[in-house]
Amino acid sequence: MYHTWMRYFTPGPVHHRLGLVCLGVGLQHGALPTVGPRTLDHHVAVVVSAGSGWYRTPDGRRTTVTAPALLWLTPGVPHHYSADPGTGWDEAFVDFTGPATATYTELGCIEPERPVVPLSDAGGPRAVVGRIARAARRGNPLLEVETAAAVHELLVALRRARADTNAEGDPxxxxxxxxxxxxxxxxxxxxxxxxxxxxxxxxxxxxxxxxxxxxxxxxxxxxxxxxxxxxxxxxxxxxxxxxxxxxxxxxxxxxxxxxxxxxxxxxxxGRAVPGGWSDRIPDPEHPPTIAG
Known part of the structure; x- marks a missing residue:
């Protein structure tokens, strides 16, 4: 038994000039059907927040997937994976594409050579996926812009959530x-x-x-x-x-x-700074304001 919710989008040429566009989003849980073997023409980030399963590489090697984890599905690379039929897993996925994927790959935020990436916590990425899902409401005039901006945010959240990065960043x-x-x-x-x-x-x-x-x-x-x-x-x-x-x-x-x-x-x-300049980062909940 499993439950699925998903939406797919078709951004226009002007939206592709944003660098990244969201092609789809989904939230699923349970003993999901096996995916593949298949090959896509775009990227997908699959965030597994609970449960376990497996991922098989094109050369036939099988890797155990234990939550929290990320699956990178990259264009032109065959993939084959499944949740454990006994326990299932909780999954969120985002399909995306755009010329900025090359830069994010160069910066290490997308890792084609590591299709299975352990995460320290799936909470941050799942929150971004949630914002994409809310933006996917019918009739949202800013759908493509909102979801494109969120894909940029998602790639940063996934990079930060990697298990080999501590809370303070890379040592x-x-x-x-x-x-x-x-x-x-x-x-x-x-x-x-x-x-x-x-x-x-x-x-x-x-x-x-x-x-x-x-x-x-x-x-x-x-x-x-x-x-x-x-x-x-x-x-x-x-x-x-x-x-x-x-x-x-x-x-x-x-x-x-x-x-x-x-x-x-x-x-x-340049501008005068009476009282001196501070390098302290303001509290987002209590930013500097005019006293009143």
Whole structure:
């Protein structure tokens, strides 16, 4: 015995320009029928939040699926899976496609090489699927836009829910972010984590989809923008604060990556901050407001 609810959509060409579009959503539970063998022309994320079953790869290897888990169904790759007929499972699925799937794959948010991914908790992804399901109500004029935006959110939620990522994020990235403003080479960063440079590059590539150098640069330039916008520190001082002893090199780097020079960025974004600037993230439940 099983129960199924599903909806399918046909977004137009203009919606495909959003980068990702949702093609369908479903919520199912029980001893569901076996799926496949079959091959699709789009991606599907299948979130198993309770129960167990199996997944068979194209070469015939069978993998046990134990909730919470994610099944990645990727275009052109045959798949074959089933819930355990005795216990069944609880499943939510989202079909999606779009040119941004290539970028999300490069960033490690979609993992074609890992069709079965253990999750630490399915709650976050299931909540996003729930929002897609609510957006699927008949007559919703923003259906395609809402569901497309939610697919972006779902990929982030799935990446965050992976069992090899703790609540604070990937530990390698956490240490890199902590030490980002120190004038250290990639080799020195690797040594601090007890890794070789090659191991650090592999770990960062898998966790963030980029090289350690690029990851550090993103953090440094983000902080530099904050200092340029919210303080009157000279550009040379800003450069030193974010780890560059040579202000001319910092200015060239900033200009190449941001598109405008640091002084020009300050002219556009600078503003006085009476009482000082804070790096504390506001509480979303109690954001800064006008006292009244």
């Amino acid at each position: 390698v990235l956490t240490v890199l972010a902590r030490d980002a403003f120190q004038p250290l080479s990639v080799a020195e960063h690797a040594a601090r984590q007890g890794m070789t440079p090659a191991e650090l590059r592999t770990a960062v590539r898998r966790a963030a989809g980029c090289s350690p150098k690029d990851y550090l640069l993103t953090i440094r330039l983000g902080r530099a923008k904050e200092l340029l916008a919210a303080t009157e520190l000279p550009v040379a001082a800003v450069a030193r604060r974010v780890g560059y002893d040579d202000p001319a090199y910092f200015s060239r780097l900033f200009t190449r990556r941001v598109g405008i020079a640091p002084v020009r960025f300050r002219e556009q974004q």
